Each structure stands twice: as C-alpha cells, then as structure tokens.
Amino acid sequence: MKENLEPVLQASNLVKSFSGFTAVNGVSFAVRGGEAVGIIGPNGAGKSTLFDLLTGRKLPDDGEVRVFGERVTRQPPWRRVKRGVGRSFQVSSVFPTYTAEENVQIGLMLAQGRSWNMFRQAVRTTQSDAEVLLEKVGLANKRAVLSAELSYGDQRKLELAVALSTRPKLLLLDEPTAGMGREESRECLSLIRTIAINEKMPIVFVEHDMDIVFSFATRVMVLVAGTVLVDGEPNVVRADHRVKEAYFGEEI
Numbered sequence: 001m002k003e004n005l006e007p008v009l010q011a012s013n014l015v016k017s018f019s020g021f022t023a024v025n026g027v028s029f030a031v032r033g034g035e036a037v038g039i040i041g042p043n044g045a046g047k048s049t050l051f052d053l054l055t056g057r058k059l060p061d062d063g064e065v066r067v068f069g070e071r072v073t074r075q076p077p078w079r080r081v082k083r084g085v086g087r088s089f090q091v092s093s094v095f096p097t098y099t100a101e102e103n104v105q106i107g108l109m110l111a112q113g114r115s116w117n118m119f120r121q122a123v124r125t126t127q128s129d130a131e132v133l134l135e136k137v138g139l140a141n142k143r144a145v146l147s148a149e150l151s152y153g154d155q156r157k158l159e160l161a162v163a164l165s166t167r168p169k170l171l172l173l174d175e176p177t178a179g180m181g182r183e184e185s186r187e188c189l190s191l192i193r194t195i196a197i198n199e200k201m202p203i204v205f206v207e208h209d210m211d212i213v214f215s216f217a218t219r220v221m222v223l224v225a226g227t228v229l230v231d232g233e234p235n236v237v238r239a240d241h242r243v244k245e246a247y248f249g250e251e252i
Contacts, residue, residue, distance in 0.1 A: 086168025
C-alpha cells in the first residue's frame with residue numbers, strides 16, 4: 001500500500017545520448033515508500049539506460065537524481081549503495097567459484113567498508129548475518145553449495161540476498177525473472193513482494209513479462225523512445241490506448 005511520504009527516489013529531466021541518439025529524453029518521476037514501480041516499454045525504449053542513470057553506472061547529460069532528498073547525480077554506484085540503493089542485474093552476477101554463503105559474506109564485508117583481502121578474516125564475523133539473509137530468500141539449506149552449481153532460479157535468489165546484504169532502503173531490479181520459467185518467475189516475485197512488505201522497502205523494477213508487471217506493481221511507468229508515455233496505476237495503464245499502440249496493438 002502506498003504511503004504518503006517524501007520521495008525516496010526522484011529523477012528530474014534526465015537526458016542521456018549516445019553518438020547523437022537520445023536514449024533517455026527528459027524523464028522525471030518520483031518513488032515513495034510502499035510503492036512497487038514497474039517500468040515497461042518496447043525494445044529500445046531506454047529502460048536499461050534509465051536504470052543505469054539511477055544507479056550511477058552511467059552519468060546523465062542533463063537532469064538530476066536524488067535519493068532521500070540528497071543529490072547523487074554524479075556519485076558512483078558504491079556511494080549510492082551507501083545512501084541505501086540496492087540493485088540486482090538482468091544477468092546473474094554472483095561469484096561462481098564461491099559458495100552461496102561466501103557470496104553473501106562478500107556483500108556484507110564490502111557494505112561494511114572492508115577490503116577484499118580481509119575476506120578470510122571476516123568470514124566468522126559475517127557468518128550469522130549471511131545465514132539470516134540466506135534463510136530470508138529460501139537458500140539456508142544450500143549455503144555450502146558453489147553458486148555455479150545452483151539452479152538459475154536459485155542464483156537469482158542468491159543475487160537478491162547479496163543485494164539485501166547492503167541493507168538497502170530502496171531496491172532496483174533489472175528484469176528479476178529474466179531466464180526463468182513461469183513457475184520460477186512467480187515464486188521469485190512472491191519472494192520479493194514478501195521481503196519488500198516486511199522490510200517496508202520501495203521497489204523499482206524493469207520487467208518484460210506483462211502478467212508479472214500488472215500483478216506485482218502498484219504503479220506502472222511506460223517508456224517509449226526515451227520519454228514517459230504513461231505513469232499511473234496498473235488498471236489505468238492497461239486500459240490506455242497509447243500503451244496498446246506502443247506495443248503495436250498487443251493486448252497487455
């Protein structure tokens with residue numbers, strides 16, 4: 001349920017071009033506590049570029065990004081993490097030669113500002129926290145399994161645990177169910193929804209599966225050619241004729 005709070009995340013007139021092509025063109029929106037904002041749009045709409053601007057992987061040509069009222073537009077990703085921004089990627093980004101528990105411990109260690117070469121010394125002090133996070137995502141019984149040996153769905157759960165290890169107050173998810181079957185996708189989104197509700201954490205996510213978007217999001221934003229076409233409640237967006245035209249007449 002949406003709460004009437006000041007914006008957790010605010011984007012104002014974001015612009016990003018590549019070799020004369022404008023991928024994001026004047027995008028503005030705000031996210032408040034309790035919201036799950038789904039970003040959809042046709043291929044090439046600018047969704048991934050917008051996500052990169054929000055997380056600091058790319059810097060905008062114009063406009064600004066604020067997190068909890070603080071301007072972070074030019075800050076690198078790790079500084080945004082310190083401000084409470086957690087992110088998962090479209091492709092699983094866990095360390096394949098480390099166990100599930102070690103992956104989470106690495107996230108915990110880096111969130112605490114510890115050096116990579118202090119990892120072995122930090123194992124004991126982070127073990128209990130790692131176990132809590134693995135329990136939260138349903139991987140407690142696989143903590144000693146190498147992440148390369150986990151199923152793809154379990155790797156995505158592990159990535160979520162790693163994202164949560166930074167103690168985020170806002171979670172950005174780039175196609176969290178990419179590569180999953182329908183049942184795995186529903187299980188993953190159910191897990192994310194439960195965590196978001198329990199942690200009172202707003203979520204912004206890009207997703208191509210329209211069934212998932214409209215069943216999970218409290219608000220849907222449609223990007224077309226780098227601009228916001230529609231931004232509103234799922235039932236309003238689903239019924240908007242401009243959205244159907246953007247998808248070439250596809251029913252959503």
